[in-house]
Structure formats: structure tokens, C-alpha cells
Amino acid sequence: AQSVTQLGSHVSVSEGALVLLRCNYSSSVPPYLFWYVQYPNQGLQLLLKYTSAATLVKGINGFEAEFKKSETSFHLTKPSAHMSDAAEYFCAVTQNFGNEKLTFGTGTRLTIIP
Amino acid sequence: DAGVTQSPTHLIKTRGQHVTLRCSPISGHKSVSWYQQVLGQGPQFIFQYYEKEERGRGNFPDRFSARQFPNYSSELNVNALLLGDSALYLCASILVGGGDGYTFGSGTRLTVV
Numbered sequence: 001a002q003s004v005t006q007l008g009s010h011v012s013v014s015e016g017a018l019v020l021l022r023c024n025y026s027s028s029v030p031p032y033l034f035w036y037v038q039y040p041n042q043g044l045q046l047l048l049k050y051t052s053a054a055t056l057v058k059g060i061n062g063f064e065a066e067f068k069k070s071e072t073s074f075h076l077t078k079p080s081a082h083m084s085d086a087a088e089y090f091c092a093v094t095q096n097f098g099n100e101k102l103t104f105g106t107g108t109r110l111t112i113i114p
Numbered sequence: 115d116a117g118v119t120q121s122p123t124h125l126i127k128t129r130g131q132h133v134t135l136r137c138s139p140i141s142g143h144k145s146v147s148w149y150q151q152v153l154g155q156g157p158q159f160i161f162q163y164y165e166k167e168e169r170g171r172g173n174f175p176d177r178f179s180a181r182q183f184p185n186y187s188s189e190l191n192v193n194a195l196l197l198g199d200s201a202l203y204l205c206a207s208i209l210v211g212g213g214d215g216y217t218f219g220s221g222t223r224l225t226v227v
Contacts (some may be wrong), residue, residue, distance in 0.1 A: 032215070034215075034216070036218075041223075042220055042221075043118075043120075043204055043218040043219050043220040044157070044204065044218040044219045045218075046214050046217070049214065050214065076117070090156055091159070093158075097207060097210075097211060097215055098145065098208050098210035098212070098215050098216070099164075099169070099210055099211070100162075100169075100170065101159035101162060101170050101172065102147075102149075102159065102206075102216060103158075103159070104149075104156035104157050104158075105156055106155060106156050107155070107156050108123050109184065
């Protein structure tokens, strides 16, 4: 079985401050991990994915995430928040890339304070 | 390149009615999956299809069914609608083993009244 836990349903940061969104996973086999962003009334847009190559993954819009097996974590970071980053963020895991379902976390709503 | 197309974008149905949602995947993608996203929650897996065969089914009642056509487009059908079926239904176009893997459409917002 696989699962992800996103700590913090709501996170607020000031514009220009560091963004840190937390994701911990559980998987019986080496996982594939994803971060998606969802703007209001829209679908999911892929930010980045981990597919067992480099442990530090760089994505779009200045986001990156680091896979830490020892901590079973895949936290999302961005050095400097922009107002346009305000959205809902979802971490997801699968055990078989493309051949199996994605299991999503409950999401983190990111608010940017001007 | 066209992305993942879902139709309709919004619809309102009455309890007990039936609904059909449609999804056209990215050209070259042979697999699609469906997810239900209730307001304030993460998406929940409903079905996955590959080459017209069901590859996986989530924990949803038999009122939910789906199929995939020879052109790889897909339909999700829900019978005997309940208020609790109100949600955003997302379709993912899947490139098995490569690329971004799972590319989502903008979804269909279903409201059951």
C-alpha cells in the first residue's frame, strides 16, 4: 500500500520569503513522487516529479524538491515566494510509473502575504 | 499539441439521474485514468484504462463505470446520482513509463441537486 501525508493544510508566507511545503510518503517499494499545483477552478499542473534519478529535482516556476529516503520525505521548496504562487499544492505517489494509480495527499493551501 | 480535453466543463444534475463525462487524451497516450476531487480534498482514484482494458478500480460503488474507445478516448458514467457525487472529475492522460507520466485535464465540475 502507498500513501502520502502533507503536514499543514494551510501555509502562509510573506512575498519574497522561503516556501516550504511538507510531504512524507509510505511505500512498500521504491516510489515515484510528484508535486502538482491547482489554481481555483482548474485541473492539476505538474510542478516536478521524482523517478529515481537525481534526488534533488528541479521543476517549473522555481520550485524544487529533495527525495530523502531515510526520512521518507519529498518536501517542496522555493527560495522566494511570489504572489502568483498562491494556490493548492498536492503531493502524490505511485509504485509503478504510469501503470498504476496516483495516491494524493490532502493538499496544502499556500497563501502569500503582500 | 492539444492537451487533455474534458467535456462538459460544468453540469448540473438532479438526484437519481445519470451522467456521462468524456475525456480525450493527448495524442500518442494510450492510457487514461479518472479521479474524483471533492471540495477541499485531494483527488481520489476511480478507474484506469490501458488499450481499452480496465487496469485498476478504486473504492467506488458499482454506480460508477467507465470505458475506453479504440481512439483511446474515455467515458465515465455515473448512475443514480447522489448529492455526494458533487465534485470535480479529473481525467489523466498517461504516457506509460515515460515523459511526465500523468497529465491532467481541467476537469468537469458536477453539481447534483
